[in-house]
Amino acid sequence: MSLNFCILASGSSGNCSVIWTEEAAILVDCGCSARYIMENLASLGIPPENLTATVITHVHTDHISTSGFSFLLKNNIPIYLHKDIFEDLSRKYAKKVAKCINISFNKTFKVKDIVVDSFDVYHKDAHISHTLGFTFSSIVNVKKYKIGYVTDTGKICSKIIKSLVNSNILVMESNYNKTMLDSSFRPYDNKKWILSDWGHLSNESAASAIAEIKRLSTDNESLKYVFLAHISSHHNTREIAVNTTRKILIREGTSNINLLIPKRDRRCPAIRIS
Template identity: 30%
Template sequence: MAMHFSVLASGSTGNAIYVEADGQSFLVDAGLSGKQMDLLFKQIGRDASKLTGLLVTHEHSDHIKGLGILARKYKLPVYANAKTWQAMERNIGEIPLDQKFTFDMETVKTFGSLDIESFGVSHDAAEPMFYVFHHEGKKLVLITDTGYVSDRMKGTISNADMYVFESNHDVQMLRMGRYPWNTKRRILSDVGHVSNEDAAIAMSEVAGDHTKRFYLAHLSLDNNMKDLARMSVAQTLETRGIRVGEQFEIYDTDCKIPTDLVCV
């Protein structure tokens, strides 16, 4: 069975990504209520109770809000690194010991024919990390919640078939917006979020011959818009010699509506 995925929800109000391959299925983050998560699964024709496990990227509430509820309701294994477990435990409630698993940063776990690789990102959390899914020569990269994309990250994520890639904010909208300065400074910092332009620069550097799609993810409700993100990314890519639609396509994600379940 080929690898498929759907960005169930992406944005500052909640994040969750579903990935399946060869009878294995995972939810990366559960940043919406348990009820909302179940509705999102119904929209893509899948059942949360059938998940192989839950993978956690970091402890911020927009990534773990429904985690404890789903884990307890469906008796699902939960995977996170030790520092993330420590940081999030008080916010997710009691998880039975036999459902708690450690997934260290910069390691690979294998589930049947699916390999899941973790890698560190630069964000103001305990030990934030994201994931690369490898299956039968196909590669799916999930990377949001990072202040910048380092050379080390680029080496790990380069030449994937598809990406879910942070394009959080428009710098001018953020600077002129209503956020207090300390919040703006945090978002713009190396442990904040990637802007549209910086996302495009990183995209141009990691895209390869296999790359078919980028999904623009974790857009700020206050400091970005889908049309603006797409336009900014496309313009920046064009200055770097890449025309969207020729080498690869760009797709939106939404904070409430899942993307189509697509084959990688």
């Protein structure tokens, strides 16, 4: 038995990840082209018919693209949706949504041997009303393993931390470096939104959250892999994000974490817990 995880793409040009066991395979967001998703799933040995579910964090195009949504519909992949996110999706893709296999969910549901839990995060604008974070848990050799997933949130609160505690693999948005954002040529309103509680997360806030999650976990060694996700191409760099996080983790007395940065256009190596 095994629990596997791979980020296919991360960033403002497209987000998509896959979590799979021998029984189930769940796509998290679908913000890339159908071709890219299919090619990368194929490289992991996952044909589209093996996908048992999709969950969507929110309906910004980099999390569900027109092509990605068509891929889900064409392959009849069940889309588990929060009711607010279903409404956002209906506004965006009015005709297509009628064809969608919509399975609304409460906070927790099960896809075969993977338990999916969702929680509210802080990310909305004129086009989207709701964004979720997720955890995915499965039993491997009588031990429970957990993957925590948060991209796109303006802030982290104690409820989010509580949901993510005891994760073994964590995906955490680390969107911007404030100095770079302040000096960028973005329109003032856009900058203001990114910096707001409903926009995106800074490198410093992400790092503090990671340290807090590790500190509060029952087993201090349980968190092994952290992906710094959704790094902005305009107001952040991979080096700045990693160095900032490392510095804060050291300051907080946190070590033994593999810090990884997913790419925009190439999938990460898969992580296998077995």
